[in-house]
Amino acid sequence: MQYRPLTTECISLHSSTSTPLYSTSGVPTDDLLTPRMSLSFDNANIEAPSNGGYDSNWADCCNGRVGDSFSYRPPSITPINGTATETAGGGDISQRPAPLCPVSTIYSLGSADSDEEVHVFDRHGQRAPYYDGPYLISSTPGGLRSKKRWYGRLEDGYIAWVSINLFEYFGAVVYQPLNPKEMKEGKVPEWMYNISSLPNLAIPMSYFCIGVALQLLRTPLIVYFIEDLGATAAEVNVLFTVMAVPWCFKVLYGFLSDCVPISGLRRKPYFMTGWVLYVVCNLILCVAQQPSIQMCIFLVFLQTAGYMLADVMTDALIVERSAYESLENRGQMQSKGYIVRFFGSVIGATIGAVVYNKDDWKFYLPISLVFFINAAFPMIFLLPLVPFLMEIETQCEPRNFVTQCKDLFHTAQLKAVWQPMTFVYIYNAMQLANAAWMNFLVEGLKFSAWMIGIVGIVGSIMAWFGIMTYEKYFFGSNWRIVYLWCTTIAAIIAIAQIILVFGLNRKFGLSDIAFSMGDDILIEFVIAVQFLPMCIMYLGLCPEGSEGTTYAMLTTWSNLAGTIAFDISTALTGVWDVASETIQAGDYSGVWKLSLLCGVVGPLPLVLLGLIPKDKEDQKKLQDDGTRNWLCGAIFITVMILSLFVTFTESIYEIYFNDESDHYDNMRRLKRITIGH
Incomplete structure (x- = not known):
């Protein structure tokens, strides 16, 4: 371009x-x-x-x-x-x-x-x-x-x-x-590849607000639903489901912006629409003072759809600008954007854990003010900068939906696309987590909600440090080496959970909360370090004119593999007895076996590590080769559509039929589908 x-x-x-x-x-x-x-x-x-x-x-x-x-x-x-x-x-x-x-x-x-x-x-x-x-x-x-x-x-x-x-x-x-x-x-004008320039400043601020939006309401909504409104487990399931469903629509948002420009602009009008919808929904919930369960579910769904629309547009704006970065520096803008986003997650998680902690603190804010705070972040930090946000192309013509689909399929046929994305899907689908771990912490070790929240906050902080560490020290590193070391360390940490199960940490004077926090710190740090290489790879796979659709498709592909991993992890709970009653009785045999299995399975996809490029130069060579395969492209699109269908079907099932899962399972599922992307 x-x-x-x-x-x-x-x-x-x-x-x-x-x-x-x-x-x-x-x-x-x-x-x-x-x-x-x-x-x-x-x-x-x-x-x-x-x-x-x-x-x-x-x-x-x-x-x-x-x-x-x-x-x-x-x-x-x-x-x-x-x-x-x-x-x-x-x-x-x-x-x-x-x-x-x-x-x-x-x-x-x-x-x-x-x-x-x-x-x-x-x-x-x-x-x-x-x-x-x-x-x-x-x-x-x-x-x-x-x-x-x-x-x-x-x-x-x-x-x-x-x-x-x-x-x-x-x-x-x-x-x-x-x-x-x-x-x-x-x-090329300097502002095009300088994320802190005034024409671009709304982009990192949007990432910051997205990070806040991902975390701030989760804990307050659970407490409000269960303790204030007396919601059933089924109603809590519905809440978490409507927070996850809009993530399945990212590709549709990309199609919309690429095919239907407004006044010649493809990104900015939808960007503004998404954030305005988010702010309005939160203000309505604020004005309602004590919103009902049905009102909360509906408006939380709309606000999530709103910031997801803004998220897709923010990603597309970054992809368009990254085309003007040098090959050596490509991904720098995106790295800085995700650093700001993860920092926003830290702020959101901290505020969410503090402002509505009714059980442990006498001081807390009413839920209406929590919604107002949620709306205030984009109003204060983002909306004043939107008028200065510049689009590169201002005379975009509408594109035919069928033509856009053909272009997307044409892109999927490229060896430079389907080959590395095959590894990404298999790798993410096999990063299993112990589905009984949260129940073990709560029922077995008697962790309070506040302690769980602290572990989550510290984990978010370390994820932020992980992103910054990669950007500063490993930005030019071999992607395969990064994946090899990060996966190996993550597997060791997963197996090390056995130490907590058997209480060996206490023999060394280390409390359960301290060991659990250290475990979570390391795993979040490692996951964050290996997160950016694939995002940088996605930048080079987006053709001109289809940046929104293609990047949304690639990130959705990665997220869908995470939901498959969640389903596999949940299914494995039927292999050994890890029911809450069993854990309360002091039988942790199923818990440590699950931790061991997850730790062993995680590194297995590394045998396919050769499918991804070594670095940006290697990726460019793969792209310049231009090899296409119709069958591989068809399989890629088919797997993505089937994964979307399975995820959406599960969401409908959770809403209408599942009355048994607890909110810790729902939080774990939501985290898998929303991680990073």
């Missing part, structure tokens, strides 16, 4: 004064190509042909219709009076100092067709001049003239306005587009 400049400079210049000629930052409407229309910069006018005829200078500069995606061609400046190196007052203009006011003065140092360097005296680049203009001046057939300041595209107007004022009054540059020379050379 090659960067296409966001604006062009269409200039046919006429000036007889010594006032420097200024550049225009864009051509706003098709009317600019009609008589009596011009862009004016004080005494210098940039005019379209007024005779209704064809002007070769104008047409050659524009190189296309206004509103299309232009290829930049620097303007030719041919003064009416004097030469290119003289002003009316004499002297070589190339020797004149830059103007004191923050404007962009462009002097042509050669002939009209020369490729000589164009000097721009402005830190803002081609968006200048900002000091007094540019202005769009239009005339009606009746002779009335109107003058309106022009900032660029509608989507860029907020950026330009802020940049203008901060630069003029404080000398600060918050947004720096390309200057004409850089555009001519095809340089």
Whole structure:
């Protein structure tokens, strides 16, 4: 994908004064190509042909219709009076100092067709001049003239306005587009691959709010349902199910944004819609004071669907921008985004465990304020930044759904896609967890809900540290080596649970809660370290124009394998007796056997480790090979559809028929489907 400049400079210049000629930052409407229309910069006018005829200078500069995606061609400046190196007052203009006011003065140092360097005296680049203009001046057939300041595209107007004022009054540059020379050379603007730049700042803030949304309500909702509303086990099942079901719709969200742009934009309108839906649902629950079970279930479903829609759009925005990162640095923006997201999970888990802890603390907030806090995060941290969020493509055309499906299948046939994703699916499906472990902690070791919450918070903190560790120390490491070591360590930790089952930790003076916390810290840290390599791999698999659908498909594929692992883990509880009554009686034989089995099974997929690339360079070679296999692509799509069907069917079963599972099982299931992605 090659960067296409966001604006062009269409200039046919006429000036007889010594006032420097200024550049225009864009051509706003098709009317600019009609008589009596011009862009004016004080005494210098940039005019379209007024005779209704064809002007070769104008047409050659524009190189296309206004509103299309232009290829930049620097303007030719041919003064009416004097030469290119003289002003009316004499002297070589190339020797004149830059103007004191923050404007962009462009002097042509050669002939009209020369490729000589164009000097721009402005830190803002081609968006200048900002000091007094540019202005769009239009005339009606009746002779009335109107003058309106022009900032660029509608989507860029907020950026330009802020940049203008901060630069003029404080000398600060918050947004720096390309200057004409850089555009001519095809340089990529720095903001495109800088996640902390103002046009991108809404992306990490969205990740932060998603992390908070994933964790904050879980514990308060369980307590509110069970203790305040007296909900049955079946109703708690329904709550957790509606929190998980929207994750199955990620591919549909991707299809929607790729196929149905709104006002030429594919991401930003859906991004805003998702977060507005999330905020509104939480505010309704807040206003309701004591919402009923049915109201909670319905609005929690809608708010989850809302931030899932925003999550898919956030991922798509990252994928689009990652195309402009160098191969060496590809994934840096995404890594930083996930660091912020995991930090949000830490904040959300901490707040959720503290604000509604009715059993252990006398002080707690009413549930209505908990919902308000949940809504406040995106309102405070995200919504003020949304106006500055820029899309790379602003003239997107609707795409046919069938064509999009064909393109998706075409992508799935690539060896670069189905081969590594086969490993991802098998690997995730075989990362089994002891389904009886939480019951063992609660029924066997008498852990309180507060202790369980503390273990979860510490685990979230270590997952955050794991993401940062990979980004800082292992970003350029061999992906296969990372998976090998992380899987081996995770298997050892899983088997080490046997120490807690037999109470061996107490012989060394280590309490049960301390050992359990250490176990959870290590496993969360290891999982987080191995999480990013595959996400970086997904970036390179997304074709231009289908970023939303493809990335959502790949992450959904990974998450669905996690639900399969959950189902297998649950089925294994029938092999040995790990019922709550058995554990309460002190019989832990089934628990340690399950831990041993899960620890042994986890490393088995490593025999297929050769299916994934070693690193980004190896992945690029695999992509450049371009080998396709129709059968493998068909199997890939079929397995994904069947997995979605099984997951959705299980959700319906949980809602209408299952009255037995407890909320710890539901939390474990929700965690498997929502991990990271």
